[in-house]
Amino acid sequence: MSLKRWLYIPVILIVLGLLQWACSALLLDGPIRQGPYYYQILILAGINIILAVSLNLTNGVAGQFSIGHAGFFAVGAYVAACISVYGGPGIHSLLGFMPGDAQGAALLVLAMIGGVLAAALAGLVVGIPSLRLRGDYLAIVTLGFGEIIRVLILNIEAVGGARGFIGIPKLSNFFWVFGGVVAAILIIRNLTRSGYGRALLSIREDEIAAQAMGIPVTRYKVMAFVISAAFAGMAGALFGHFTMYLHTNSFTFVKSFEIIIMIALGGLGSLSGAVLGAIVITVLPELFREFSEYRMVIYSLALILIMIFRPQGLLGNASLLGRKRGGK
Amino acid sequence: MHAFLQQIINGISLGSIYALVALGYTMVYGVMRLINFAHGDVYMLGAFFGYYSSRVLHGKLQSSLIETILVMIVSMLGCALIGMLIERLAYRPVRKASRLTSLIIAIGLSLLIENLAQLIFGADPKFFPQLIPEKQIALGGLSLTNQQIIVVVVALLLMAGLNAFVFYTKSGKAMRAVSFNLDAAKLMGINTNAVISLTFALGSALAAAGGILVSMNLPGIDPLMGVMTGLKAFVAAVLGGIGNIFGAVLGGLILGLAETFVAGYGSSTYRDAIAFLILIAILLFKPEGLLGKGQVEKV
Numbered sequence: 172m173s174l175k176r177w178l179y180i181p182v183i184l185i186v187l188g189l190l191q192w193a194c195s196a197l198l199l200d201g202p203i204r205q206g207p208y209y210y211q212i213l214i215l216a217g218i219n220i221i222l223a224v225s226l227n228l229t230n231g232v233a234g235q236f237s238i239g240h241a242g243f244f245a246v247g248a249y250v251a252a253c254i255s256v257y258g259g260p261g262i263h264s265l266l267g268f269m270p271g272d273a274q275g276a277a278l279l280v281l282a283m284i285g286g287v288l289a290a291a292l293a294g295l296v297v298g299i300p301s302l303r304l305r306g307d308y309l310a311i312v313t314l315g316f317g318e319i320i321r322v323l324i325l326n327i328e329a330v331g332g333a334r335g336f337i338g339i340p341k342l343s344n345f346f347w348v349f350g351g352v353v354a355a356i357l358i359i360r361n362l363t364r365s366g367y368g369r370a371l372l373s374i375r376e377d378e379i380a381a382q383a384m385g386i387p388v389t390r391y392k393v394m395a396f397v398i399s400a401a402f403a404g405m406a407g408a409l410f411g412h413f414t415m416y417l418h419t420n421s422f423t424f425v426k427s428f429e430i431i432i433m434i435a436l437g438g439l440g441s442l443s444g445a446v447l448g449a450i451v452i453t454v455l456p457e458l459f460r461e462f463s464e465y466r467m468v469i470y471s472l473a474l475i476l477i478m479i480f481r482p483q484g485l486l487g488n489a490s491l492l493g494r495k496r497g498g499k
Numbered sequence: 500m501h502a503f504l505q506q507i508i509n510g511i512s513l514g515s516i517y518a519l520v521a522l523g524y525t526m527v528y529g530v531m532r533l534i535n536f537a538h539g540d541v542y543m544l545g546a547f548f549g550y551y552s553s554r555v556l557h558g559k560l561q562s563s564l565i566e567t568i569l570v571m572i573v574s575m576l577g578c579a580l581i582g583m584l585i586e587r588l589a590y591r592p593v594r595k596a597s598r599l600t601s602l603i604i605a606i607g608l609s610l611l612i613e614n615l616a617q618l619i620f621g622a623d624p625k626f627f628p629q630l631i632p633e634k635q636i637a638l639g640g641l642s643l644t645n646q647q648i649i650v651v652v653v654a655l656l657l658m659a660g661l662n663a664f665v666f667y668t669k670s671g672k673a674m675r676a677v678s679f680n681l682d683a684a685k686l687m688g689i690n691t692n693a694v695i696s697l698t699f700a701l702g703s704a705l706a707a708a709g710g711i712l713v714s715m716n717l718p719g720i721d722p723l724m725g726v727m728t729g730l731k732a733f734v735a736a737v738l739g740g741i742g743n744i745f746g747a748v749l750g751g752l753i754l755g756l757a758e759t760f761v762a763g764y765g766s767s768t769y770r771d772a773i774a775f776l777i778l779i780a781i782l783l784f785k786p787e788g789l790l791g792k793g794q795v796e797k798v
Binding site for chain 1: 533534589592593596597598599600602603604606607608609610611613614615617618730733734737766769771772774775776778779782783786
């Protein structure tokens with residue numbers, strides 16, 4: 172039984188590897204015109220899925236409305252990029268015995284670990300003071316922290332400051348990004364279904380009642396926040412090593428809002444909704460390129476209408492990955 | 500010393516703008532317990548209404564003072580209408596829903612207004628006409644502009660007017676009653692919908708005034724000018740104690756001074772961060788704000 176439960180990991184890895192091979196054969200070097208363009212959308216959708224699924228843990232499951240997710244995304248991206256840019260040569264010479272691809276993979280893994288840890292730490296630092304607050308105040312404080320993180324990065328010359336951070340090696344690809352997607356979805360899905368997840372749900376429904384039941388509310392909220400920030404950091408690490416260039420303009424609160432729109436679209440608290448929302452928000456603007464100036468107008472109007480007429484989101488609490496969960 | 504006094508003057512001038520915008524946040528929060536994120540964008544709309552109405556009116560009137568007053572009134576009325584529309588169409592349908600719902604709607608509204616404004620007005624900055632020609636006034640070595648004085652005087656007049664309205668009229672009394680307890684006010688026969696509409700109208704009109712006053716000193720106006728000012732005015736409202744009218748004024752002035760000092764003596768890139776630092780500090784140490792009253796949470 173226990174062996175069987177872990178069997179899915181190699182299966183997933185093999186499937187991802189096959190898909191990666193298919194991607195490079197078909198899209199990158201293959202017969203499909205505009206293949207690289209589709210590939211890029213695919214990767215960005217993957218990164219957005221990680222962001223949406225992770226934010227869904229704090230905003231949807233735990234009900235703690237954070238609008239500073241882009242800040243943790245930025246921390247992960249910049250720290251990971253620093254590791255591979257400044258630590259890259261050293262690691263390459265250390266791993267000189269390996270083939271080039273394996274060296275790159277090892278470097279990416281190291282950078283991702285660094286980015287995840289840094290973002291988790293940032294989440295802890297931001298979360299402990301902010302999560303004493305509720306509702307609107309929490310929203311504004313997380314927005315403030317997100318902006319402070321951005322302004323701080325903007326003032327660090329070692330990461331390019333206002334010019335942007337260039338020269339990041341292109342290490343992430345379909346395999347890593349979607350490996351990250353699978354990891355994020357599985358871990359967060361299992362978390363929400365564990366006792367810990369139930370406790371978070373109860374905090375969302377009624378904080379005082381949850382406390383009265385003996386749930387250490389603040390600690391659980393901070394934990395959710397830290398996990399969510401860690402996955403945002405992973406998304407950032409993957410993002411930086413795909414675009415090869417980072418600028419703080421990608422991490423403004425507009426990005427945070429975009430992630431919120433993704434999860435609100437799919438239904439706050441619904442995991443499959445977050446995935447769907449992320450895909451829709453990534454793909455739709457590409458389909459309607461000629462209307463790109465109307466993009467944000469449509470987004471925001473859709474957000475308002477959804478919240479007025481269908482506040483549970485398009486999917487609500489229905490989950491594509493299993494039985495329907497209880498809830499509001 | 501001169502530099503110091505100069506910074507104080509600039510800070511007060513900036514702070515009175517924040518105070519005007521913060522009043523709208525505080526009033527709406529007072530009656531509805533809602534952060535109207537779109538408020539900063541109403542301030543932007545105020546500046547644009549002012550811009551277009553002054554283009555229409557320019558040269559048609561003898562006195563630039565009358566022109567300024569007319570521009571101001573048109574813009575304030577326009578924004579009051581917008582504020583009431585926002586409340587009626589977006590917030591009223593979800594008043595009974597959870598606060599998270601209205602918060603997300605507020606964010607959506609803010610994005611909607613910004614992006615519609617970019618489509619309609621264009622994203623490039625526009626030069627706001629000099630309604631009143633700028634004059635330098637030397638005051639014992641300090642340099643003041645007449646516009647800074649106008650900003651502070653008009654802001655003070657409007658705040659005094661608001662104060663008189665809230666504390667000495669029947670509608671003001673109704674507003675205070677609604678802010679104290681909406682359900683009880685309803686039971687006492689107060690038309691709460693009308694009061695909430697009125698609150699949005701008043702707050703939006705003040706924001707419009709702030710938008711015009713600030714634009715007279717700015718090189719240009721653009722559809723995103725309300726984003727940062729709106730957030731900072733919200734910080735000012737929280738700093739003073741949200742829901743408290745005097746608190747909003749006090750918070751606005753403190754924030755204006757803090758910003759000019761950081762920009763003057765530190766680095767101007769950190770200027771936008773100081774507001775958030777203040778916000779975080781106040782929420783951690785005195786979450787009810789400087790003048791606010793603490794609330795006990797009831798189950």
